[in-house]
Amino acid sequence: MTTRSRDHDACPGALSVHRAADGALARIRLPGGALSGAQLTAVAQAAARFGAPDLELTSRGNIQIRGITDTDAVADAVAAAGLLPSPTHERMRNIVASPLSGRSGGLVDVRGLVSDLDAAIQREQALVESSGRFWFGIDDGRGDVSGLGTDVGVHALDGRHGALLLAGHDTGVRLPLDAAVGALIDVALRFAAVRGTAWRVAELADASDLVISAPTAEPGATWPPVVRPPVGWIPQDDGRVTLGAAIPLGVLPARTAEFVGAVESPVIVTPWRSLLICDLDEGVADVALRVLAPMGLVFDENSPWLDVSACTGSPGCERSVADVRADAADAVDDSAEGHRHFVGCERACGSPPGAQVHVATADGYRIRPAKP
Template sequence: MVRAREDDACPGALQTHRAADGELARIRLPGGMITAGQLGAIASAAIEFGSPELELTSRGNIQIRAVRDTVAVADRLAAAGLLPSASHERVRNIVASPLSGRSGGQRDVRAVVTALDAALQREPALAALPGRFLFGVDDGRGDVSGLGADAGVHAVDETRFAITLSGRDTGVRIAWDDAVPTLLAIAGRFQVIRGKAWRVSELDDPTVLLDNAAAGPGWPARTRPPVGWITQDDGRVALGAAVPLGVLDAEVARLLAAVEAPLAVTPWRSVLLFDLDEGVADAALRVLAPMGLVFDEKSPWLSVSACTGSPGCAHTGTDVRAAATAAVHDPTDGHRHFVGCERACGSPAGGAVLVATGDGFRVRGAHP
């Protein structure tokens, strides 16, 4: 792919994007990890200074739309510890297995995520990475490797990682402790040679980024989040709540924060509440289920997603979310992502992409 420009316009919380409905602020959550206090701060900022509907993204981040006071929002986020680096805030793009360290997986990768985030912020040259460059940390269960991260690690056992490029196994294996420096080295090489490329997949030969790399197989793309009552390895409970079309009412976000438990936002537009005892989990489920969150793994809401569409986005005149909502009542096999234009924002790595034509939708196929 040939780009017309080297930089991209991916928004952050400081460099916002001017959308049809106002300024859009995107808050990066490395590994999707967020505290109850931080979620409460985002919800309050949205209610006071923007749209009261938060958006969960396909990279496990949160967006506030229609921001009326960008400085006030940034100050609120910084006070909550959500903006640790002004220079690197748009490049803190890390997806990770959200249940890692709590249920399943080869080994807990949360420490790798936090170390990678901290090290990334210490590299001045990497502040210029494209905002779309994505790191992936998979604990071996294969949930995020299928998302096609530009540079990733995939646990193969308790001591080794496989290195991935664009979600494909390179055949290179490294020790656990080498994960962070290896990922940063790949990102640094990409920054040097990328030209106008924004993603590793846009290079003629991605394997040049890593010695002894080969273009191996990838992992199947997952489109459905973990939902419902999940028993953790330590006997405590995690609750998985899918958020229909990724639109989370800020007042519901406040209720999630009120549980006062660690949380994660997943790349499948859902939220996980962790480390609950059974009594707290049962009470939280009774309060949250009537609020529109989905705890049923058989719900048709898990098989549809959508971009923002009209009126929030100027690139389409189609109410994409209304179309996706209507499709919930007409379930078919596989995942369907409804979009208003060829940009296909937020498309999952698997499933069908349906593009608005002005006279319905046409199927484009899986998002590349």
């Protein structure tokens, strides 16, 4: 499969790669963060063979491969794994959903909505030229995703109804959950038609025309950001187990990813750059934990690694003035409270909501206070 150059939107995909300081970078969209063990293994093997031997987990629940030497080979491997169902729409499939939905907690299982929305996105030709940064959120009622500030989202209020969100704010519009996909697509199409040079809904001078349904509740409500991933031994509602693994600084060695894939269970990449290994019998979960913990996966919910993150930094990003990952790793054992995110320039890529952002400068780090 042939990769494409990017004439307009700089947001990379599996085909439209970004030329970073350390080589070509491909981003693989995972609606809802979901992939199989076999698919994770295929991505890991592609990275090991044709790029840097690490996978980057992103704050949108996607996977990146850096330093690619053969972009066509990586694209072919991604397509062969079933992770590229629509070459034309690959960058539009930005869907984040409550990672534990349908397995542990939540008001409703939203996994079917994720699949339906993904299919609907791929049917809309008008979305092909829309922003690759526009993203959708589906929250199963627990409030983990609604605080991320997605461009448009649905927050389940019960098993049948939800609130329509715009840029993380409740619009006051209430709708049946079986009408959620249509409403989300309608907003995305309206954004594509009026966006001009805007990449995100929050950049529009007036976003009021994106939602045409009349509000029936008080608008404006927001949800507090969740900054820590679900970690450890998580009992599922069906009696099985999910293992939640934090990934230090979101960097997953390809070899370790192959071991995760070898468990042969569904995997979720979360918006907190962690992994969920799902649907495990207790015996399998116990073995997997014993094998993966010594490889660097963090299953301790009290680990200081859960409170620090970083952008790529030097040498991978030409804009960065510091090796922020190394600096973040050095700061892990500090006693500072709250989540700290280290970035190499003012763009502050990947900054999670609610984090204190440490911006690298020529004179050291400048602290940007956490935003609600």
